[in-house]
Amino acid sequence: MSGVFSPGRAKIKERTLRTDKWWIEPAITFGVLFSFIIYATFRAFEGANYYKDHLISPFYSPCLSQACVPEATIFGFTPVSAEIFNFALSPALIILIFPLGFRMTCYYYRKAYYRSFWLSPPACAVAEPHTKYTGETRAPLILQNAHRWFFYAGLVFNVFLTYDAIISLKNVEGQWGHLSVGSLVLILSSTLLWFYSLSCHTCRHTIGGRLKNFSKHPLRYKLWTRVSILNHYHQQFAWYSLGAVAFADIYVRQVATGAWTNFYFF
Amino acid sequence: MTRKLNLRIWRGDSTDGGLQDVVVEANEGEVVLDVIHRVQATQMGDLAVRWNCKAGKCGSCSMEINGKPRLACMTQVASYSEDETITVTPLRAFPVIKDLVTDVSFNYRKAMEIPAYEHPKELAPGEARMEQVDVERSQEFRKCIECFLCQDTCHVIRDHEENKKSFAGPRFFIRIAELDMHPLDMLKNRKRTAQEEHGLGMCNITKCCTEVCPEHIKITDNAIIPMKERVVDIKYDPARMFAGLLKREKRN
Numbered sequence: 001m002s003g004v005f006s007p008g009r010a011k012i013k014e015r016t017l018r019t020d021k022w023w024i025e026p027a028i029t030f031g032v033l034f035s036f037i038i039y040a041t042f043r044a045f046e047g048a049n050y051y052k053d054h055l056i057s058p059f060y061s062p063c064l065s066q067a068c069v070p071e072a073t074i075f076g077f078t079p080v081s082a083e084i085f086n087f088a089l090s091p092a093l094i095i096l097i098f099p100l101g102f103r104m105t106c107y108y109y110r111k112a113y114y115r116s117f118w119l120s121p122p123a124c125a126v127a128e129p130h131t132k133y134t135g136e137t138r139a140p141l142i143l144q145n146a147h148r149w150f151f152y153a154g155l156v157f158n159v160f161l162t163y164d165a166i167i168s169l170k171n172v173e174g175q176w177g178h179l180s181v182g183s184l185v186l187i188l189s190s191t192l193l194w195f196y197s198l199s200c201h202t203c204r205h206t207i208g209g210r211l212k213n214f215s216k217h218p219l220r221y222k223l224w225t226r227v228s229i230l231n232h233y234h235q236q237f238a239w240y241s242l243g244a245v246a247f248a249d250i251y252v253r254q255v256a257t258g259a260w261t262n263f264y265f266f
Numbered sequence: 267m268t269r270k271l272n273l274r275i276w277r278g279d280s281t282d283g284g285l286q287d288v289v290v291e292a293n294e295g296e297v298v299l300d301v302i303h304r305v306q307a308t309q310m311g312d313l314a315v316r317w318n319c320k321a322g323k324c325g326s327c328s329m330e331i332n333g334k335p336r337l338a339c340m341t342q343v344a345s346y347s348e349d350e351t352i353t354v355t356p357l358r359a360f361p362v363i364k365d366l367v368t369d370v371s372f373n374y375r376k377a378m379e380i381p382a383y384e385h386p387k388e389l390a391p392g393e394a395r396m397e398q399v400d401v402e403r404s405q406e407f408r409k410c411i412e413c414f415l416c417q418d419t420c421h422v423i424r425d426h427e428e429n430k431k432s433f434a435g436p437r438f439f440i441r442i443a444e445l446d447m448h449p450l451d452m453l454k455n456r457k458r459t460a461q462e463e464h465g466l467g468m469c470n471i472t473k474c475c476t477e478v479c480p481e482h483i484k485i486t487d488n489a490i491i492p493m494k495e496r497v498v499d500i501k502y503d504p505a506r507m508f509a510g511l512l513k514r515e516k517r518n
Binding site for chain 1: 358359
């Protein structure tokens with residue numbers, strides 16, 4: 001017997017004596033994240049319906065595969081083969097590791113999925129089911145320390161997705177200065193991704209948190225205070241940006257399949 | 267206004283024990299510690315409970331109320347509905363001594379393992395000067411009242427007794443962070459020892475310590491995660507790796 005049932009501790013047979021509905025939050029988190037994983041997996045392997053009339057899905061951007069439709073590429077730059085070992089590779093599979101890695105190693109999402117998927121612990125003061133625990137000290141969880149690598153990669157992706165949002169300000173004929181529902185969806189998605197990245201704990205640390213003497217670096221201190229404000233809402237930005245990216249992909253897919261018409265305001 | 271309160275109190279010692287039901291009067295505005303004292307005065311004269319200031323500043327009356335780690339002196343009876351039974355138990359991460367009193371000496375042993383502040387040799391006592399912006403971060407951590415609720419709720423030791431030897435716990439991670447962020451502290455290697463000796467890497471950031479802190483110290487966001495990032499600085503940062511700084515820091 002270990003944990004709360006260890007010898008010497010108060011003999012209480014219940015794993016928790018909490019009387020509130022502590023299981024609701026991890027259950028909802030599990031449901032939402034699991035749904036996203038299923039949808040994202042389907043879309044990543046679909047390899048189609050990701051581009052239509054200057055709208056590109058964030059799941060497929062930047063489109064680096066030779067399998068990409070030419071209009072979806074960045075100036076025709078396609079360094080990655082369309083097939084690997086005779087297996088047709090969806091363009092999304094080449095790049096999704098970066099945004100996926102950023103979210104998987106994110107300090108907020110770690111809390112979310114450790115609680116809801118791994119039950120370690122399912123909630124505060126609720127005994128976890130595992131008999132052994134080593135945390136993030138050994139493989140594979142020591143790889144959580146790669147968050148900073150994915151943070152840098154995520155910033156590059158944000159630049160691409162912002163570029164996509166700007167490109168979407170063209171009409172079907174390719175003329176600039178037009179605004180559609182699709183443009184708004186992509187602008188919202190890329191903006192929320194910037195907020196998610198800038199509110200990240202790694203960003204907060206890199207911008208100034210690592211300093212010992214704020215007084216010697218007044219500009220970095222000022223930036224640190226701003227990022228600290230954003231950081232307070234990191235959890236919210238994590239969810240909003242996830243929802244916005246998923247919706248942007250759904251929207252582009254629906255437009256690409258012809259199910260929805262992209263409405264132009266002007 | 268007085269009401270009858272159903273209270274369930276854990277009674278026993280390290281060998282055996284169980285929950286006992288009592289009905290006790292509770293007056294308007296009272297806290298759980300007040301009704302425990304009334305039980306002690308009227309029904310259970312030998313009930314053991316640790317308390318001191320009754321103002322949320324000494325950290326003595328830590329216990330678990332309806333399964334949540336809390337200070338009994340800061341938990342209003344009125345926050346529970348009239349038909350609800352309030353269950354009071356000792357902290358479940360530490361060995362029990364008697365009734366609601368636990369042996370928290372684990373925490374004092376861990377405190378002794380944290381190297382103290384090291385003053386700059388060139389500065390005589392009284393000569394040190396610091397800007398307010400440089401001490402603000404550390405001041406948040408100085409609010410700690412050592413109630414050990416964060417230690418109690420941390421699943422790393424609550425659910426795994428065997429981890430106690432290698433894990434200092436959130437209370438001492440804020441101590442390490444406080445010193446590592448101190449502009450004048452000269453001790454090297456706090457980051458590395460935090461990771462390799464005090465078990466910082468075992469924390470999986472589930473934020474329960476922050477949730478239970480009665481001083482509202484943002485333990486995870488302002489201490490543990492910044493310390494994890496500082497460890498990344500010296501061990502895993504790509505920019506530093508490519509710049510070859512890692513080796514230089516090791517030599518330091």
